[in-house]
Amino acid sequence: MREIPAAVRAKALDIGASAWLDDLPALIEGCARDWGLRLGDPFPDATEAYVVSTTRLDGTPAVLKLLIPRPASAAAHEIEFLHLAAGRGCSRLLEHDATRGALLLERLGPAMADLNLPQPERLVLLAALATAVRRISFPFTQSASFPAADFPPGVFPTAVFPTAVFPTAVDRAERFIRYIGAKWNELGEPCSEAAMKQALAAAESRRRAWDPGRAGLAHGDIHQWNALRTTTGSFKLVDPDGLVAEPECDLGVLMREDPVELLAGDPWDRCRRLADRSGTDAQAIWEWGLADRVATGLTLTVAGVQPVAAQMLAAADAIARSS
Numbered sequence: 499m500r501e502i503p504a505a506v507r508a509k510a511l512d513i514g515a516s517a518w519l520d521d522l523p524a525l526i527e528g529c530a531r532d533w534g535l536r537l538g539d540p541f542p543d544a545t546e547a548y549v550v551s552t553t554r555l556d557g558t559p560a561v562l563k564l565l566i567p568r569p570a571s572a573a574a575h576e577i578e579f580l581h582l583a584a585g586r587g588c589s590r591l592l593e594h595d596a597t598r599g600a601l602l603l604e605r606l607g608p609a610m611a612d613l614n615l616p617q618p619e620r621l622v623l624l625a626a627l628a629t630a631v632r633r634i635s636f637p638f639t640q641s642a643s644f645p646a647a648d649f650p651p652g653v654f655p656t657a658v659f660p661t662a663v664f665p666t667a668v669d670r671a672e673r674f675i676r677y678i679g680a681k682w683n684e685l686g687e688p689c690s691e692a693a694m695k696q697a698l699a700a701a702e703s704r705r706r707a708w709d710p711g712r713a714g715l716a717h718g719d720i721h722q723w724n725a726l727r728t729t730t731g732s733f734k735l736v737d738p739d740g741l742v743a744e745p746e747c748d749l750g751v752l753m754r755e756d757p758v759e760l761l762a763g764d765p766w767d768r769c770r771r772l773a774d775r776s777g778t779d780a781q782a783i784w785e786w787g788l789a790d791r792v793a794t795g796l797t798l799t800v801a802g803v804q805p806v807a808a809q810m811l812a813a814a815d816a817i818a819r820s821s
């Protein structure tokens with residue numbers, strides 16, 4: 499019987515995927531058989547998937563990731579994204595099976611989070627990874643005559659799965675609005691009303707700003723636990739949401755992270771640095787940061803990830819007070 503990390507078990511039960519948990523041992527064995535894998539130890543820090551170190555028959559180090567099934571075809575988006583990235587800035591996809599929610603990935607080294615890098619240095623490295631993602635050629639952003647009208651929000655056909663579509667920045671903004679609206683009350687108002695309203699207004703502003711002409715591939719969750727060291731000392735991303743968005747969307751995630759360091763100075767300084775380095779719009783980064791900070795602060799509160807959940811919401815409160 500293979501050990502399943504407690505957080506993965508809890509998450510699966512929370513979203514009603516107990517049948518997946520029951521089937522997991524057979525699923526693991528099936529992938530190992532079909533892809534010729536020798537299984538090692540599971541990664542204890544996984545939350546959304548069972549992730550286990552493996553070795554292929556030819557000795558290649560790899561990682562098997564089996565996603566907890568979720569309604570919005572998360573596995574198809576992750577597979578599609580990594581397929582398009584083809585190893586650039588991201589872990590290489592070696593095998594995939596969307597039906598089983600299974601990915602076989604190039605095995606990378608430790609997470610940036612475990613390397614004790616100073617926060618400003620991490621910010622530069624993560625922003626560079628966001629730029630690398632942005633450069634991934636994406637079938638619907640290559641053509642000069644990009645037919646914006648043919649691709650309204652939520653209708654971006656993907657390459658591996660012609661029937662699947664990437665979510666867009668509009669979907670993300672709308673999900674933030676729904677989630678913040680519901681959870682702020684449910685959790686007993688864990689941040690100020692002003693911070694909650696500011697987050698909702700920011701998400702609404704980014705929703706309205708949707709412009710297919712500026713849309714490209716985005717990772718959706720670039721942070722120091724999803725950036726792993728390669729053998730050459732550079733970093734590659736894992737765990738993409740996979741969406742189509744303006745470039746500021748991924749940079750907004752970097753505004754929500756490291757909330758204590760953010761408050762130590764003027765929060766706008768980080769935002770302006772990110773905008774200047776990438777030639778993007780500081781106001782748009784700021785707004786994605788406002789929305790993502792509260793949405794993720796609430797998500798982490800639900801998951802009991804403290805003290806970071808409280809720190810994110812405290813940052814939201816402080817920024818709302820000073821606005």
Ligand SMILES: Nc1ncnc2c1ncn2[C@@H]1O[C@H](COP(=O)(O)OP(=O)(O)O)[C@@H](O)[C@H]1O
Binds near residue numbers: 541604605737
């Ligand atoms: N390609 C990889 N190489 C090495 N470790 C990995 C790889 N992919 C994932 N991991 C490890 O598994 C953990 C969880 O994987 P991740 O894809 O981030 O799933 P989750 O959605 O649960 O965060 C990572 O934080 C990392 O420790």
Ligand SMILES: [Mg+2]
Binds near residue numbers: 723737
């Ligand atoms: Mg992760």
